Amino acid sequence: MIVLHRLNGTEFILNDHHIETLEETPDTVITLMNEKKYVVTESADEIINKIVAYQGQIHNKTQKSE
Numbered sequence: 001m002i003v004l005h006r007l008n009g010t011e012f013i014l015n016d017h018h019i020e021t022l023e024e025t026p027d028t029v030i031t032l033m034n035e036k037k038y039v040v041t042e043s044a045d046e047i048i049n050k051i052v053a054y055q056g057q058i059h060n061k062t063q064k065s066e
Contacts, residue, residue: 002050005041006028014038016051 001014007027014030021031022044030038030047040047 002054007039022047
């Protein structure tokens with residue numbers, strides 16, 4: 001789950017496993033697998049970095065519990 005911001009500044013949490021595409025048009029548009037779209041303030045690179053960081057945290061927690 002990653003924290004993102006709508007254009008009006010409100011924060012929301014998105015399950016990164018549901019992302020199908022990221023586009024910068026120039027606003028960043030996230031399209032989910034169910035075709036729902038979100039326009040966010042973060043760039044595509046920022047979103048990718050958030051996903052990598054979150055997945056790394058999960059991977060580290062999984063390894064520590066084994």
